Amino acid sequence: MTRNARLILDIINQSNDHLTADALYLKMKEEGNHISLATVYNNLNKLCDQGLVRRVSVEGQPDRYDHTEKHDHLVCSRCGKLTDYRFPDLTAILHEQSGVDILSYDLQVRYLCPECRAREKETKK
Template sequence: MTKYAKKILEIVESSYSHMTAEQVFEELRKTYPTVVLATVYNNLNRLWETHRIRRVSVEGLPDRYDRIQRHDHFVCEKCGRLLDVDLGDLTAQLEQKAGIPFLSYDLKLLYVCEDCKRNSQQKGM
C-alpha cells in the first residue's frame, strides 16, 4: 500500500462525516501538499475495490467515503446529509425474504433532517 493510500485510509477511518474525494484531498494536502486530486481518486477507488472503505452513492450528489464497519445510513432527501444508523446486521433476514444469498447490502433510509424541516417551516410562514 502506498503512503498516500495509507494516509487516505487513516483519514476515512477516523472520520464520521462521510467525506467526498475533494474533502479527503484537502485533508491529505495537510500532510502531502504536492498531492494531486487524481491520486486521491485513484487511491479511493483501489481502497473501495479491495473492500478497505465503503463508497456511499446518493443520486445527484458526489460519492462519499466511509469506514467499512457494518452500519446503514439515513439520507436527507432535501440536502443529502448522511447520518449513521446501526440497525444490526440484517443479512439473514434479507436473504430469507429475497430467497437467495447475497454478498452485501447498502441500506439508505430517506428522511428530512431537522435543518431542512426548520427551513421549510420558516418559508411557509
C-alpha cells in the same frame, strides 16, 4: 500500501463526515501533503477494491467515502447529508423472503434532517 493510501485511509477512518474525494484532497493538502486530485482518486479506487474503504453513492451527488464498519445510512432528501444509523441486521429476513443467499445489502433511508426540517417550518410560517 503507499504512504498516500495510508494517509487517506487514516483520514477516512478518523472521520464521520462521509468525505468526498475533493474534501479528502483539501484535507491532504491542509496537512502539508503534496498530492494531486487524480492521485487521491486512484488511491480511493484501490482502497475500495481492497475492501478497506466503503464508497457511498447517492444519486445526483458526488461519491462519498466511509469506513467499513457495518452500518446503514439516513440520507436527507433535501441537502443530501448522510447520517450513520444502525438498523437491525436484515440479512436473515432478506434471505427468507428471497430464497437467495445474501452477500450484502445497501440500505439508504430517506428523510429530512433536523436542520432541513427546521428550515421547512421556518419558511411555512
